[in-house]
Structures are given as structure tokens and as C-alpha cells.
Amino acid sequence: xxxxxxxxxxxxxTYLYIPYxxxxxxxxxxxxxxxxxPELVMHVDLDKREKLALADIQEVKSKLDSDGxxxxxxxxxxxxxxxxxxxxx
Numbered sequence: 770x771x772x773x774x775x776x777x778x779x780x781x782x783t784y785l786y787i788p789y790x791x792x793x794x795x796x797x798x799x800x801x802x803x804x805x806x807p808e809l810v811m812h813v814d815l816d817k818r819e820k821l822a823l824a825d826i827q828e829v830k831s832k833l834d835s836d837g838x839x840x841x842x843x844x845x846x847x848x849x850x851x852x853x854x855x856x857x858x
Contacts, residue, residue, distance in 0.1 A: 770815045770830060779805035782843035786829055796838055 771789035785804065787796065793807045815833075820826050824841050832839035 770833065771812060772815055772829075772833060773812050774810045775804075775807040776810050777804050778808060779803070780843075784810065784841040786824075786833060786839040786841065788833055788837065791837060800838070800840075 772786050773789055773791075775785045775787070775793065777783040777785070780803075785796075785800075785807070787793070789812060793801065815826060815830055818826060821829065823844055824839070829839045
């Protein structure tokens with residue numbers, strides 16, 4: 770499953786995953802208004818990855834199938850601490 774990842778110009782550390790074939794303008798209007806000008810970060814083939822840095826890959830795939838997008842919000846301080854601890858193992 771190919772997807773495109775965009776970052777928000779208005780919301781730091783906030784990313785939007787959409788299917789590769791979807792245009793940003795096709796997303797719900799409320800989301801695109803809050804998002805601001807999208808900046809493409811990269812294209813990713815989720816089928817060739819086992820995990821993502823800050824998002825659960827199965828949740829991303831599920832949301833792409835059901836909603837047509839996945840919104841990744843910035844991690845909380847607790848989540849960051851857990852990620853750091855997990856990566857030290």
C-alpha cells in the first residue's frame with residue numbers, strides 16, 4: 770500500500786498519511802482548512818515496512834482503508850519517554 774505523507778505548515782510535528790492515489794484536495798474540507806498548505810515529506814510503501822517511527826503501522830493501514838487518511842499528532846512527553854526507552858533496548 771503506497772501512501773504519501775504530508776506535514777502541516779500550521780501544526781508542528783503533525784503529519785497526514787493519505788493513499789498515494791489520493792489528492793490532498795479530495796480530503797474533508799474541515800481537515801484541509803485547519804491543515805494549511807501541505808508540504809510533501811515522502812512517499813512510502815507500507816507493505817514493505819514492519820513499523821513506523823511514531824505511528825503504529827497497522828493503525829495507519831486501517832485508517833487509510835476506513836477513513837482515507839491517518840492523522841499523526843505530536844507525541845506527548847510520556848510517549849516520547851517511552852519511545853526513547855524502547856529504542857535503548
